[in-house]
Amino acid sequence: MKIGFVGLGKMGANMVERLIGRGHEVAAFDLNGEARDAVREKGALVFDSLEGLVGELPVPRTVWIMVPAGYPTEQSIIQSGDLLERGDIVIDGGNSNYRDSMRHARNLEEKGIHFLDVGTSGGVWGREIGYCLMVGGDKPIFHRLEPVFRDLAPDGGYALVGKNGAGHFVKMVHNGIEYGLLEAYAEGFEILEGKKEFALDLHGIARLWNQGSVVRSWLLDLAERALSEDPGLEGIKGYVSDSGEGRWTVEEALELDIPAPVITMSLLQRFRSRQTDSFGAKMIAALRNQFGGHPIREKE
Numbered sequence: 001m002k003i004g005f006v007g008l009g010k011m012g013a014n015m016v017e018r019l020i021g022r023g024h025e026v027a028a029f030d031l032n033g034e035a036r037d038a039v040r041e042k043g044a045l046v047f048d049s050l051e052g053l054v055g056e057l058p059v060p061r062t063v064w065i066m067v068p069a070g071y072p073t074e075q076s077i078i079q080s081g082d083l084l085e086r087g088d089i090v091i092d093g094g095n096s097n098y099r100d101s102m103r104h105a106r107n108l109e110e111k112g113i114h115f116l117d118v119g120t121s122g123g124v125w126g127r128e129i130g131y132c133l134m135v136g137g138d139k140p141i142f143h144r145l146e147p148v149f150r151d152l153a154p155d156g157g158y159a160l161v162g163k164n165g166a167g168h169f170v171k172m173v174h175n176g177i178e179y180g181l182l183e184a185y186a187e188g189f190e191i192l193e194g195k196k197e198f199a200l201d202l203h204g205i206a207r208l209w210n211q212g213s214v215v216r217s218w219l220l221d222l223a224e225r226a227l228s229e230d231p232g233l234e235g236i237k238g239y240v241s242d243s244g245e246g247r248w249t250v251e252e253a254l255e256l257d258i259p260a261p262v263i264t265m266s267l268l269q270r271f272r273s274r275q276t277d278s279f280g281a282k283m284i285a286a287l288r289n290q291f292g293g294h295p296i297r298e299k300e
Helices: 009-020 033-040 048-057 071-083 098-109 125-127 139-144 144-152 166-192 202-209 218-229 243-255 259-274 278-294
Strands: 003-008 025-029 046-048 062-065 089-092 115-120 132-136 158-164
Touching: 003 048, 003 132, 009 025, 009 125, 025 048, 033 046, 046 048, 046 218, 062 071, 071 089, 071 098, 071 259, 089 098, 098 115, 098 166, 098 259, 115 125, 115 139, 132 144, 132 166, 139 144, 139 166, 144 158, 158 166, 166 202, 166 218, 166 243, 166 259, 202 218, 202 259, 243 259
Parallel strands: 003 025, 003 062, 025 046, 062 089, 089 115, 132 158
Antiparallel strands: 115 132
């Protein structure tokens, strides 16, 4: 199958390579020349404009957009919609807000262009082991693209989860759960690391827990890998970013009146990680000194 791919970052480039390796033809575009050169070496047909890419595709055309959420995705979808024709397909495989995906589907439908929102999980390992694909859209369009989904995913790793917006909604909640899992591992290993008198081998414990324990997982495999490379994680700054999907998950929980304390607190912990000298912590220290005479550690 021949497909257009817009966005050749870590995820996009690896997905292109996986598709080419399974016999698909890929026409690719990215604003970055080095990114274009990298996939050209893997066998992709590379273009320096979206117009050139669209002109290369057979009718009905399929354009898969894999760029950062927000303005880049918005502009890519608008530009693709202006170039494509009735019966063509636009796929958004990024981390877009599901409400935006529902709007994009409506806007493209007015032009007779189909839209699929595909929540994509797998990270840098997806090229090797496959991507989990959560698809939102119409069933006939999903089936038309099924050869692509099948080759991108591991066995059983793709599904049509609902109408437009459902794919990115499911991916949003997936990422919210991921936040909670990461925070649980982080807290557990910090407690282990803090018990200095036992001089615990954290890498060994991660490996041990992965042998039949109830907390074994792929994330624990990755923890084992990270701790083998840097046992004390001394080369890593404790600053944790967020993609936005954890925030959206918490917002959705609030709108639905559903308690989600673990996911919420894991998100707030990420905010805390970015503070080098929290004003809130200063306030607590000052108040404890005021009411109880507790000592204050002055700045050097």
